[in-house]
Amino acid sequence: KEAGVIHLPAYSELTFAAGTKEQTAVLQNPGENSCLIRISLILADGTTIYQSELVKPGYYTKPITLIAPMERGIYRDVTMQYECFTDDEAQTPLNGATTKLDITVQ
Numbered sequence: 001k002e003a004g005v006i007h008l009p010a011y012s013e014l015t016f017a018a019g020t021k022e023q024t025a026v027l028q029n030p031g032e033n034s035c036l037i038r039i040s041l042i043l044a045d046g047t048t049i050y051q052s053e054l055v056k057p058g059y060y061t062k063p064i065t066l067i068a069p070m071e072r073g074i075y076r077d078v079t080m081q082y083e084c085f086t087d088d089e090a091q092t093p094l095n096g097a098t099t100k101l102d103i104t105v106q
Contacts, residue, residue, distance in 0.1 A: 006033055006035060008099075014102075016064075017105070018071060026062070029059055031057055031058030039082055040080070040083070049070065072105050075104075
């Protein structure tokens with residue numbers, strides 16, 4: 001584990017099932033990290049469709065549960081927001097990052 005370095009996985013696309021909040025996809029906090037990560041998915045119009053629990057290094061989120069079911073289609077320029085926190089009692093906020101991806105709902 002490199003001090004001060006946070007590794008974030010790159011996702012270019014996710015695929016979800018239409019009409020249900022429950023999805024099979026999971027997201028990762030790489031084992032190289034020494035911090036907790038919370039991951040959010042935010043549509044191009046600013047609507048948050050998912051926010052994870054805090055994920056320990058080397059672990060995955062539970063299968064994604066969307067805030068509301070999505071309709072079939074391709075959702076472009078979805079923001080994946082990473083919020084990072086110290087892995088201790090204080091859970092002090094650290095740096096974060098955002099990336100863009102597409103979500104295909106079928």
